[in-house]
Amino acid sequence: MNASEEDQRLDEAGEVGLVEPLDFHYPQPFTFESGQTIPEFTLRYETYGRLNADKSNAILIAHALTGDHHCAGIHSLRDRKPGWWNNMIGPGKPIDTKRFFVICSNCIGGCQGSTGPASINPETGEPYHLTFPFVNIVDMVRTQKLLLDSFEIPHLYAVVGGSMGGMQVLQWAIEYPDYIHRILPMATTWRQNSQAIAFDEVGRQAIMQDPAWNQGNYEPSAGPNVGLAIARMMAHITYLSDTSMDRKFGRRRQAGHDSKYSFDIEFEVESYLRYQGESFTNRFDANTYLYFTRALGYFDLAGSYGSLDKAVAQMKCRALVVGFTSDWLFPPAQNRDVVLAMLRQGKEASYLQIDLDLGHDSFLVDSPELFELTRAFLS
Amino acid sequence: MNASEEDQRLDEAGEVGLVEPLDFHYPQPFTFESGQTIPEFTLRYETYGRLNADKSNAILIAHALTGDHHCAGIHSLRDRKPGWWNNMIGPGKPIDTKRFFVICSNCIGGCQGSTGPASINPETGEPYHLTFPFVNIVDMVRTQKLLLDSFEIPHLYAVVGGSMGGMQVLQWAIEYPDYIHRILPMATTWRQNSQAIAFDEVGRQAIMQDPAWNQGNYEPSAGPNVGLAIARMMAHITYLSDTSMDRKFGRRRQAGHDSKYSFDIEFEVESYLRYQGESFTNRFDANTYLYFTRALGYFDLAGSYGSLDKAVAQMKCRALVVGFTSDWLFPPAQNRDVVLAMLRQGKEASYLQIDLDLGHDSFLVDSPELFELTRAFLS
Numbered sequence: 001m002n003a004s005e006e007d008q009r010l011d012e013a014g015e016v017g018l019v020e021p022l023d024f025h026y027p028q029p030f031t032f033e034s035g036q037t038i039p040e041f042t043l044r045y046e047t048y049g050r051l052n053a054d055k056s057n058a059i060l061i062a063h064a065l066t067g068d069h070h071c072a073g074i075h076s077l078r079d080r081k082p083g084w085w086n087n088m089i090g091p092g093k094p095i096d097t098k099r100f101f102v103i104c105s106n107c108i109g110g111c112q113g114s115t116g117p118a119s120i121n122p123e124t125g126e127p128y129h130l131t132f133p134f135v136n137i138v139d140m141v142r143t144q145k146l147l148l149d150s151f152e153i154p155h156l157y158a159v160v161g162g163s164m165g166g167m168q169v170l171q172w173a174i175e176y177p178d179y180i181h182r183i184l185p186m187a188t189t190w191r192q193n194s195q196a197i198a199f200d201e202v203g204r205q206a207i208m209q210d211p212a213w214n215q216g217n218y219e220p221s222a223g224p225n226v227g228l229a230i231a232r233m234m235a236h237i238t239y240l241s242d243t244s245m246d247r248k249f250g251r252r253r254q255a256g257h258d259s260k261y262s263f264d265i266e267f268e269v270e271s272y273l274r275y276q277g278e279s280f281t282n283r284f285d286a287n288t289y290l291y292f293t294r295a296l297g298y299f300d301l302a303g304s305y306g307s308l309d310k311a312v313a314q315m316k317c318r319a320l321v322v323g324f325t326s327d328w329l330f331p332p333a334q335n336r337d338v339v340l341a342m343l344r345q346g347k348e349a350s351y352l353q354i355d356l357d358l359g360h361d362s363f364l365v366d367s368p369e370l371f372e373l374t375r376a377f378l379s
Numbered sequence: 380m381n382a383s384e385e386d387q388r389l390d391e392a393g394e395v396g397l398v399e400p401l402d403f404h405y406p407q408p409f410t411f412e413s414g415q416t417i418p419e420f421t422l423r424y425e426t427y428g429r430l431n432a433d434k435s436n437a438i439l440i441a442h443a444l445t446g447d448h449h450c451a452g453i454h455s456l457r458d459r460k461p462g463w464w465n466n467m468i469g470p471g472k473p474i475d476t477k478r479f480f481v482i483c484s485n486c487i488g489g490c491q492g493s494t495g496p497a498s499i500n501p502e503t504g505e506p507y508h509l510t511f512p513f514v515n516i517v518d519m520v521r522t523q524k525l526l527l528d529s530f531e532i533p534h535l536y537a538v539v540g541g542s543m544g545g546m547q548v549l550q551w552a553i554e555y556p557d558y559i560h561r562i563l564p565m566a567t568t569w570r571q572n573s574q575a576i577a578f579d580e581v582g583r584q585a586i587m588q589d590p591a592w593n594q595g596n597y598e599p600s601a602g603p604n605v606g607l608a609i610a611r612m613m614a615h616i617t618y619l620s621d622t623s624m625d626r627k628f629g630r631r632r633q634a635g636h637d638s639k640y641s642f643d644i645e646f647e648v649e650s651y652l653r654y655q656g657e658s659f660t661n662r663f664d665a666n667t668y669l670y671f672t673r674a675l676g677y678f679d680l681a682g683s684y685g686s687l688d689k690a691v692a693q694m695k696c697r698a699l700v701v702g703f704t705s706d707w708l709f710p711p712a713q714n715r716d717v718v719l720a721m722l723r724q725g726k727e728a729s730y731l732q733i734d735l736d737l738g739h740d741s742f743l744v745d746s747p748e749l750f751e752l753t754r755a756f757l758s
Binding site: 034130134191192197198199202204205206209211229230234237240241242246248249250251266269270273274277290294297328 | 413509513570571572573574576577578580581583584585587588590605608609612613616619620621624625627628629630639640642645646648649652653656669673676677679682707710
């Protein structure tokens with residue numbers, strides 16, 4: 001098969017296929033909203049589909065707290081799993097790579113190739129650790145803008161993302177109103193409520209109280225994995241719903257643990273959570289977890305702009321905001337609030353509430369309703 | 380003032396007043412449901428009001444996971460806080476100590492004076508630690524029954540309790556049907572759902588992964604306080620509701636922490652949680668936390684008796700079961716289930732759903748509706 005035959009085959013299969021991460025290097029100082037500066041940075045990113053001649057077909061995907069730039073396709077034929085939004089992005093899929101040029105970057109402060117607390121500070125030759133600047137959602141957006149500028153993309157057809165990605169989407173539309181035509185934030189909020197702040201604080205405490213954290217100065221191979229796993233186990237519960245957990249695990253005992261009376265794994269849900277916790281430590285940096293959860297907590301459109309109405313008044317895009325009935329981390333009302341504010345401000349905005357019982361993570365699952373309306377909104 | 384004048388004064392104030400914990404010592408072996416045996420045990424308990432001549436006016440209070448025997452009155456005039464259910468129990472209160480003899484014991488396995496994992500095993504002279512038998516809800520009930528037998532109480536007028544206390548209440552009515560006239564379980568469940576099991580597992584992991592836990596073999600003064608505090612912080616969130624947390628803390632910054640950008644305490648809710656976590660370690664034993672959360676997870680009336688209907692079919696009491704709308708740990712439906720099963724089995728049972736937005740802990744707050752119906756149910 002030649003290259004175009006291979007393209008044809010993947011198009012027919014509806015798959016992006018093999019993709020390769022790329023690095024965007026910005027060789028100049030970048031100043032964060034906090035006022036702190038780094039001398040240069042790198043964003044790791046991926047693209048799918050082709051940028052058209054007038055560069056008008058670019059869609060930016062913004063990832064969630066523990067996501068990354070790899071949202072579609074595979075890196076190797078041996079990969080067991082494709083990118084995290086592979087059901088949404090690809091030829092013929094709701095975000096159709098036959099039509100759109102899709103780009104997704106690992107956020108600044110991240111740990112999947114972009115510059116973050118584990119990166120070497122070129123000025124000292126040492127890892128930044130906690131000397132890395134505090135990251136806000138707007139910093140994620142501004143660094144992504146520099147990446148898009150390197151493509152000389154004149155405007156984004158759309159920005160799409162869920163959870164922390166949805167915060168970035170909202171921030172994009174406020175920060176660069178003339179640059180953004182459509183936004184599709186999902187399962188997100190314009191500011192975290194007290195409960196969400198509280199859960200994030202417990203996760204940070206689990207990490208920071210782990211002796212291996214060492215005030216953030218740990219070797220990558222010897223990080224606070226115990227604390228990070230605890231944080232992840234707890235957070236993972238908040239991404240699901242009681243209904244979906246009951247359906248998936250119920251009170252079933254782990255095979256081989258039928259006899260009760262131990263503090264080891266007994267229930268299937270315990271086994272699942274421990275696996276989630278442990279595997280997370282293999283792919284995520286604890287300091288990034290601290291920085292990104294602070295970014296979530298600091299994000300507050302009302303606080304930053306005087307009110308939610310004043311914040312959205314700056315937008316010039318069309319919006320489809322999606323909330324999920326069973327999402328108790330960023331409940332539907334917090335998504336609907338954004339649309340109501342936009343409508344009060346005379347903007348073109350729709351609220352879509354999807355009745356899925358999979359909790360916060362509903363935005364990641366196959367949903368014909370979500371797929372159909374995403375497709376229509378992007379048409 | 381003489382004693383009866385002092386009684387009079389407290390009656391008028393509606394307060395139990397000064398109370399003293401007592402110890403019930405059972406000098407014979409007790410075999411737990413697990414089959415494990417201890418050679419003797421002690422239950423610490425308190426009583427309020429007076430047992431009448433025919434001993435027909437006794438009400439047993441069953442405490443929740445982190446509660447204890449001290450549910451009303453004060454231990455010293457210097458006490459800043461009375462017992463945990465002081466608003467419910469006292470002269471003229473819904474559980475009226477002018478009429479009832481109220482008794483509450485620290486559960487077996489506990490850490491507030493009753494025999495538990497931190498107690499000395501008289502056969503070895505060493506603390507039990509993890510050699511203490513696994514504790515089930517039914518063991519809590521059976522040991523309480525031995526305490527009541529020591530009073531030669533022929534039957535209980537009522538058993539009342541919330542959360543883990545509610546589980547004990549249900550178990551009492553099944554285990555000793557002829558002994559129980561009325562039950563008033565609140566904010567409880569007939570079996571934990573997967574989400575509740577999951578949260579408890581994260582708490583146990585936080586404790587057991589703390590190096591100070593040392594496989595349970597720690598000195599009382601050097602326990603796994605870091606892990607226990609993490610567990611408590613997380614669990615405390617599950618006792619509240621997003622609404623009550625938003626009202627109480629919102630996104631307010633801690634005084635003196637107005638400038639953002641740190642990983643220290645910034646939000647009030649963070650300060651509150653850390654205080655909850657730290658103060659908990661001063662009063663609670665980590666191993667008891669492991670045992671009691673396992674007791675919660677193991678409790679399953681359907682699993683133990685074939686079905687919930689078969690379980691409640693054994694009851695001979697009247698029941699008022701109370702659920703709270705904002706309780707997402709033991710949701711209202713799990714309380715209503717019990718009443719529906721009792722009604723199917725021809726029992727006299729009512730379900731009361733109280734619209735309070737304080738979450739699981741709603742059963743502990745002042746609620747005119749709860750108070751009035753408790754009073755009426757006990758009349």
